[in-house]
Amino acid sequence: MKIIAYGIRDDEQSFVKDWAMEHSDVEVTIVKELIDEQTILQAEGYDGVVAFQQAQYQDAALQKMADFGIKYLSLRNVGVDNLNPSKVKELGLKVTNVPVYSPEAIAEFAVTRLMNLLRRTKEYNLKAANQDFRWAPQISKELNQQTVGVIGTGHIGQSVIKILQGFGAKVIAFDKFHNAEIEAQGLYVDTMQEIFDQATVITLHIPLFPETEHLLDAAAFEAMNDGVFIINTARGPLIDEQALISALDSHKVGGAALDVLEEETKLFNQDFSGKEIDYPVFKNLSARENVLVSPHTAFYTDVAVKNMVHVSLDNNLSLIKTGTANNLVTFN
Ligand code: COI
Structure with missing residues (x-):
């Protein structure tokens, strides 16, 4: 053979x-x-x-x-x-x-990035690189105070839920297919609108299908709470990146951690040291202090x-x- x-x-x-x-x-x-x-x-x-x-x-x-x-x-x-x-x-x-x-590999990464957003570590690192060690104005948020909307409750979503609960976050979940354990805990809401209404953090753990493409579009962002944090370790095209940029500009979205991008195959797992990058959306997003972009590394353990x-x-x-x-x- x-x-x-x-x-x-x-x-x-x-x-x-x-x-x-x-x-x-x-x-x-x-x-x-x-x-x-x-x-x-x-x-x-x-x-x-x-x-x-x-x-x-x-x-x-x-x-x-x-x-x-x-x-x-x-x-x-x-x-x-x-x-x-x-x-x-x-x-x-x-x-x-x-x-x-290893669902845990992705789940641990998603929660790590969420914590990085809540504790504003990118901003503190940038300040520290300039020897600015003041606290203000980067006052942070606590995970135990957040309501996290987990979209997708397959193996990865379930692992994310366990970790979040360990930190004391309130979890609500949405999925077409219900998992018995999550159901027994009463975490499911019936509509995405309920996630948008209640969540202060939204994390995506669903596959990309034609019907899930741009699941988070301009209308979805508009329906969310002001200052919501968005985590995407699933697939780039689940989010309309232009709509995300507008929602960041208007402060509707308070921060985003993106391990995946719509056109990531142009860049990720390649060495661009010293080379010009022709991906304006990537440049726009990664330049922001409240956006964390990583090169699809959540799985990589x-x-x-x-x-x-x-x-x-x-x-x-x-x-x-x-x-x-x-x-x-x-x-x-
Ligand atoms: C997958 O397993 O589908 C992943 O998202 C990992 C990847 C780098 C394609």
Whole structure:
């Protein structure tokens, strides 16, 4: 059995090698490049493909994969928004993801960034860099005084809720699908409007679908409490960035922590040292003292990366051996 794994970063190599040592009947080939029409040519003769990239998977590359008779694609991440569902279905590809590599990694990061916003650490750091050690005017807010609206109560949302409750925050939650434990705690509200009415902080933990794109748009911001804090560690396009900029300008939004951006693939996980950045929205947002931009790093922990590699390889091997696997993704 032969698996080809694309986009393997240096920090993933040892996890791939460990897995391969434990599966001596499988030949695993490591490719550093991401999947595209050219690199996919290397997959000829393999039984399955493992991949992880934020860039769109090109239809033509998927087509080539299918032409080589490869039906199994195992992603090392959770989001499948960069795969064209109709192409996947047309080719009859079986796709797996890793839905729970470490919800805590993302949840801990989301809460860390929220605390950074509430305690205004970016502003204090900027002042301290100029040897200005005065307290005022950066008086802070306490997490235990906040009402946090958690949108999305899957594994990550649930973990966020636990952490927030540990700090004494009041949590309310919204999701189309109710989780029994969250339900039992009576945290769900019925509408997004109730989140907007009550929350002083809103944190997003839902996938990107056509119907969730720009979930937070100008009308949504308008409906929120003045000075609300926004946390997005999910997907950039959940927020209309122009609308966010206007809401920051008008102080409707008091601060935002963004680990994801609408056009992040232009920048994130790339080195732009000394280079000009052509992404005005990024420049606008990251220049603000009450906005924290990070390069989609919430997931990036030792636990998560190991699980992403091992579980995706397990999934791919299971597909090859049995035609099915845990974590099979259904495309509608
Ligand atoms: C995911 O697992 O889908 C993530 O958000 C991680 C990522 C860097 C794409």
